[in-house]
Amino acid sequence: MVGSLCRAVFTCAPLLWLLRVGRGMPDPARRDLLMREEWSRQTGGGLALTPAEQKLDAHLRRLKEQDMSAPQFPPAVHFFKAKPLIQKSPVFKLLQKMPKGAALHVHGSALVSAEWLVKNVTYRPHCYICFTWDNSVRFLFSDRQPFPRWDCFYWQLLETLRARIGDRERFDDSLMQHLTLFTEDPDGEYPSQDIVWEKFEKAFIAAAGLITHAPVLRDYFYKGFEELLLDNVMYVELRSGLSRTYELDGTIHDKVWTLRTFQEVTKKFTQDHPDFVGARIIISVHRALGVSEVKAAVKEAIQLKKDFPDVVAGFDMVGREDGGRTLWFFREALSLPAELGATLPYFFHAGETDAEGTDVDQNILDALLFNTTRIGHGYALAHHPLAKELSRKRNVAVELCPISNQVLKLVSDLRNHPAAVLMSEGHPLVISSDDPAMFGNTGLSYDFYEAFVGIGGLKANLGTLRELAVNSIRYSSLPAHLKDMCHIMWQKKWDAFVSASL
Template identity: 30%
Template sequence: MSNPEETKELLAESIRTAQSSHEYRQDRGKLLAAEKEGVWYAGARAQALPSEPRTQEIVLRIRESERIDPTLYGNLPSEAVPDSSTRDMGGRFLANKSRIAESRLFKIAQRMPKGCHLHIHFNSELPPEELFPHARGSTVLQTMHVRTTKPLSSRENFALAEVVLSVLPKDTKNSDCFAPEYNPDAKDPNNSPWMLWSDFRKSFPSDVDCEETPEGLDKAECWAREKMVVTRRNTYNDVQTHNGAWACFNQGTRAFKGLVNYESVYRWYIGKAIDSMVRDRVMYAELRPMLMDKSIPSDDGTRKLDLKDQMTIICEEVQKKRDAMEKQGELDRFPFGLKIIYCTPRSIPKPKMQSELNDCIQLKLQFPDLICGFDLVGAEDRPNSIGFYADLLVGFAATCKSLKISIPFMFHAGESLLDTGGSFNPDNSNLYDALLLNCKRIGHGYALLKHPLLIERYKKQDICLELCPISNELLHLCGNIREHPFPALLAAGLHCTLNADNPGLYRGATHDSSSLSYEFYQVMVGDTRMTIHGWKQLAQWSIEHSCLSAADKERGLKIFQKDWEEFCVWVDDTYGGYADNLTSPALPNLS
């Protein structure tokens, strides 16, 4: 056995030798360099503009300065107990949102060209604050109706009731939602649960509590709005669950539908949604409407506009917007218009699904340049899995091939914690069927890291992931952006895009959903390895994996390159001097 003193001296001598050697540090440097060489955004970095290193320096210095800025995020020493005013960069989105708006980094994200928005549900590009004024407008004053799922005769029922709006003929029999005897049953042929919306607003009590009271909305609208959107209180309360968060979301989408789906607002909505995207530097979008409901009403409630009528309105309003932009010399800001991904719920029986598949084909034949995909929507932890409909979907693909039309699958898949396709059997994961059915893209892919084999197969088949990080947080898949698997999915070599999913539901009180800016902001603060090259790569992939033609993709990438160059110049002009004056040992040395 060695003498303790000899062992001590041997250790000291070995440490001195190590200190004088550069071998370990050289090996470590080689390891870091090798990883950086193969990073997922290497393609975008290799094509960097001369101005991009400067933009990178400015953005990262601002990011790190804001991370430690107590006036913006209220960060405390690690041992301190935070109070209610404390914010945490990369923490819970809605808790941070009011201060994100004050962030220079967010303003940079707003200015950044974002490419295409490929996963957004049709009804929820605009917030309810923009929709309620139309619901009280003159064209639907006598036809906009409301029903609640419980009589609003107790304060408890105000909290528990759902709300549904719909345009109905003005001779619809009116009920009183506030009466104790009110019957909410809409399926009873002898009952009319509908109350005129204008009467509802007049009768609504003034002392009902609302978490948020956006300017311009009355008390009834504020109450109904909170049935439609995700709020801090209903998503972060200590008894909320994953299933409960989904229930709030589903309730919101049901309520939203009546605010959008009537003739005049449906037509107005297309142009306003495009305006919102253009303002947020989105050049093109593929919207996902739920098309199982085959008609929407005219403003007087006497006519029904079928799917053909609705698609015609979309085409007309897109063309109208394109014509106006071309006249102003701004067509490059939204050069390709919109396309539609046909959506239907995964909960319907097989005969109904077959009917939906047929309706999708018929719509594609009528509008070949508009319909670009097919999707099954709804929570994946409920029946049915994609595999439940496999024979129908294989037949659908074969029919499309025979007809020489392209309707690729764009399934929601892997938006799940259990990843068992509405069962307790992991073999039912929708990620398997999405691969076997040759999906072009999948929505979310949150659970894909559980499947190393599938990761390689997805890469081989060039299946792109439509990441929706804020949506995943608010539906309780993760606690905040730092817990989201997006860095690992990207590091695995999967092509991904950033998407908002349902911005109108997820932004809190606002008149502008900032279509994609919050998502780009969140990934920049959620992973210290994210760079502007990463931002650029995500935007470029959104163009490459869109349903645009090869020629339009080429044009889109050229437009993006020009916009990106202007963006880099803008960042330096606007924030270069500010970033140069930031001094702190915690800031990266990028000079």
């Protein structure tokens, strides 16, 4: 046992005397030292809190104890049912005010709330809708009635359709259901991962026709940044496939146009809101593609990274890991940057699975073999001791998205999330939201709540929150000088938050 502890903490000698077997009652002083030593190793445990932070920490602990003793403990309940409980929590209200740093794992097509898409975008002129045979919807902006496409044989102008419908609010609610996973009965409607993922992918397809309309895309990025800033998030890295955008007359724009648009909107938003540092894109392709297609995508990403060095952060592969192709399957494509002597950082989704021992489960190790900069989700990392050790030594942070893991049925009670082990060991972690629009979520406060109250438990304190927020800057793709600037801005906001919360 002593040997395993030594390997885990890497500094065995100073602890040996604490573990010596004595006669009779163990020394209380030795026990206290052992408890403090273990606590210091958790996320934030090594930080020295100021007197003001200590006072706020004591207040937070009392509030957290109230949540944990409530009849329904929100992290133990499905998020769709827990959301109204969380909104009433004084802990959550404090977290909303807390400066959170950066959101490093957000998919661009699920950035903005479905309510805005329905209440704003679908009310714009020339918006057509089609109801498909599989109970899904498609949207398309066009200056004339669209031809049949995408399993759509009949397109209706939404303006005309709404004019015929008596209860517009109910109709709009039904549209939002097509753009999110929300349901009042998540366990009954989504009895398996297969079923929830099928609905998940349909929702992305439904939103695409709205988001990829060129005028909407500009507003969409700007609105997304607004929602993040409103939740005290100052920087974001979006996963995006850079889908081709279209104009009203059917003109198609390429990925270069999309990147330029993203760059322009980001610049305008940061000028309008100096508290927002900026945004970058991690170019993503679906793991359902073939090797030759991914090779072409990697080559294209290398070039786009050269052309837009301040916008393109790197490359990732997205889509459901279970049942999908592994990273190793794409090894020839993923080896191209090294073979070409090119720079293309990787930010791989890996370990978003509970299928231990499968080929997919090895994505964690393969991501590290390909020198991933961060690990998206890393849910399975706790079951891979070598990968866990390597990622820690290399400072490869895990992008923890607790609500996503729960909604997509990897874990039901967030107290049982494998990240509890990672947090107790002080593993590099950042908190993110994955697909907030799909979950009826905005910003990072809900995910911070679930991580802080549910996964971290009473052991997680204000130092935990501070380190998680700082980690989001530390492990971002920003160059060093911008990280320093961002950290200085964040620290001022943090000090103000602490003072205002006392």
